[in-house]
Structures are given as C-alpha cells and as structure tokens.
Amino acid sequence: MQKTGEAVSVEKAINDVQEIIDSEISFERMQDLINDFDKESAIYLSFLLGKGKEISYSNLNKELSSRNIDINRLLASNIVKKEGNMLKVLEPEERYEIIKDEEKILVIDQADYFYYLVKEGNLKAAQKAVTEKAYKFLKKQNENGRGVKKYIKKAIDLAESIL
Structure with missing residues (x-):
C-alpha cells in the first residue's frame, strides 16, 4: 500500500484508518453530549475519558484543531494540566x-x-x-x-x- 507516494504496511494503513474512524466517532459523540452537558465536559467525555492519565499535547491539539476546538478550553477549565509535551488528565x-x-x-x-x-x-x-x-x-x-x-x-x- 502507498500513502503520499511512500510504501506503508497494511498494518499501518489499517491503524491509520482506525484512527480516522475513532476520531469521527468521538466527534459525533461529542456533538450529542453538548446537548446534555457543556462543551468542555463533552470534549472531556469524547476525547479524553478512557485514554489514560496522560495524553500527547500535540496529538490532542491536532485532533481538536481539526474540529475547530481550542485545546486551551481544557487547560483554562483545569480539566488537564500541561507538563512538557504531555497533558495530564486531572483526577x-x-x-x-x-x-x-x-x-x-x-x-x-x-x-x-x-x-x-x-x-x-x-x-x-x-x-x-x-x-x-x-x-x-x-x-x-x-x-x-x-x-x-x-x-x-x-x-x-x-x-x-x-x-
């Protein structure tokens, strides 16, 4: 298989497609949750919950930015705390x-x-x-x-x- 002209393994291609699908599901889930909760709480439930105590700042920022969501909303709400290039999800x-x-x-x-x-x-x-x-x-x-x-x-x- 090829991606942007370079050969990639089938496993890598499947993982990339799965990430896209997961991202779309998370976004649709968030849209539904905004009706029940506020945006920050919906973002938390959709993009952070179940992904561990730490998450890559750049990965989450990329995922949220593609949806026109500012990651600073989570930081300002004290839902996460930036520690280097990682975000710590606060308990x-x-x-x-x-x-x-x-x-x-x-x-x-x-x-x-x-x-x-x-x-x-x-x-x-x-x-x-x-x-x-x-x-x-x-x-x-x-x-x-x-x-x-x-x-x-x-x-x-x-x-x-x-x-």
Missing part, C-alpha cells in the same frame, strides 16, 4: 482543590465536586451539591473508569436516591 481529587471555592458552572465541575464529597464521606454536603447533570455525567464516566469505581458507584447510588 476528581486534584480538580476538587482547584474548584472547591468556585461556582460550579461546568458539569464536569459539578460531578467532580459531588464525587469528592461522597468519597470523603461528606454526605450532607454531597446531598446539597448533587445535580441531575452531575449524575448523568458520572454515569457516562463510570462506563470508562475515571476516579475510583466504588466511589463513583456510591455517588451514583446517592444521586439516584436524591433525584
């Missing part, structure tokens, strides 16, 4: 320290705040903090394993008993 516990005293406008903020309160056993505050969107976000997140499973499950169960 709910790390984000809690950043967002605890701020208004929780983004759904990911609401979900991380609620999750952290449940994890720490502050159920009274968690009951006041839970929102329908945070609950839905946690359910989506639970499918791909961010945070500690047992606390996500506990947060989901608590939200279901309240909402």
Whole structure:
C-alpha cells in the first residue's frame, strides 16, 4: 500500500484508518453530549475519558484543531494540566482543590465536586451539591473508569436516591 507516494504496511494503513474512524466517532459523540452537558465536559467525555492519565499535547491539539476546538478550553477549565509535551488528565481529587471555592458552572465541575464529597464521606454536603447533570455525567464516566469505581458507584447510588 502507498500513502503520499511512500510504501506503508497494511498494518499501518489499517491503524491509520482506525484512527480516522475513532476520531469521527468521538466527534459525533461529542456533538450529542453538548446537548446534555457543556462543551468542555463533552470534549472531556469524547476525547479524553478512557485514554489514560496522560495524553500527547500535540496529538490532542491536532485532533481538536481539526474540529475547530481550542485545546486551551481544557487547560483554562483545569480539566488537564500541561507538563512538557504531555497533558495530564486531572483526577476528581486534584480538580476538587482547584474548584472547591468556585461556582460550579461546568458539569464536569459539578460531578467532580459531588464525587469528592461522597468519597470523603461528606454526605450532607454531597446531598446539597448533587445535580441531575452531575449524575448523568458520572454515569457516562463510570462506563470508562475515571476516579475510583466504588466511589463513583456510591455517588451514583446517592444521586439516584436524591433525584
């Protein structure tokens, strides 16, 4: 097989096609999620969740830029932190320290705040903090394993008993 005039292996060609397909699926998924959440939370669920604790800045920036999405939205929202040429995906516990005293406008903020309160056993505050969107976000997140499973499950169960 050839790509831009150069020979490439069938395996490389298949991997390239799979990356394109995955990217298109992620983008379509994000468009659907924007209707339920905000753009930053949808970007997180579509392009970051399930891809590990670190992701290449240049790869993600390339993928987002091709969709007219500014990677700085994720940085400004403290969803990721740039460390050299990598982006560290911040866990709910790390984000809690950043967002605890701020208004929780983004759904990911609401979900991380609620999750952290449940994890720490502050159920009274968690009951006041839970929102329908945070609950839905946690359910989506639970499918791909961010945070500690047992606390996500506990947060989901608590939200279901309240909402």
